Amino acid sequence: MTAATAWSGDHFIAGDVALDFANTVYRRRPELGADLLTGAEALAAWLDRARLLPAGSGTSHVVTDAALEEARALRGLLWAVFDAHEDGRTIPAASFTGLLDTARRGSAHVTVSPDGSTTSPEPDGVLAILALGAVALVLTPPPQGIRACDRCGWFFIDSSRGRRRRWCSMKTCGNQAKAARYRSTHS
Known part of the structure; x- marks a missing residue:
């Protein structure tokens, strides 16, 4: 049995929950890294940390292996859509x-509040919320644009002043890139 991933703020740096969900792998570049959704417990913990489960349900909420497979399939759809968007294709x-189908399948379990916020007590409803968020992000792209980290491939909304952000996080990939550049010029 694999230990569940310990989700921290470092896993939620994209500026949008659908992008954060697409980033649930260790890295996408230069080769695909380890899957951070190590099991149903890791998915339940991510959903709880992302505040997509109803208040008070905690990580004890039942997420099945079938829901985990659906979540991984959704993540693959997100990669295809966000990669195309980032590349201007x-x-x-x-x-x-596929995103629309995921949204349709889980929509019966989604509650929409008057303020537009959405919740669901069911994993398929939460996946529908993520799919709808991705559809909204693609149909109404942020003015800052969706980018992918030069080092790991994680997606993020580029909210930097000059729209030239290159890394998912300065704390991780930015420091690694700067250290590698320093080593290459001082060896």
């Missing part, structure tokens, strides 16, 4: 349709 129709 047309969004793949099959991936966009």
Whole structure:
């Protein structure tokens, strides 16, 4: 049995929950790294940390292995859609349709409040919320744009002043890049 990932603030740096969910791997570049959704418990903990589960449900909320597989499939759709968006390509129709299908399947378990916030006590409803968030992000892109980290490939909304942010986080990838550049010029 694999230990569940200990989610921290470092896993929620993208500026949008759908992008954060797409980033639930150790890295996407230069090769695919370890899956941080190590099991159903890790998915439940991520959903709780992202505040997508109803208040008070905690990580004890039942997330099945089937829900974990659905979540991983959703993450693959997010990668395809956000990669295309970041590269300025047309969004793949099959991936966009997959997001809409995920939203449709779980929509019966989604509650929409008058302020537009959404909640669901069920994992498929939460996946529907993530899919809808991704659809909204693609159809109404942020003016800052969606970028991917030069080092690890994690997605983020570039909110930097000059729109030239290169790393998911200065704390991790930015420091590694600067250290590598320093070593290469001082060896």
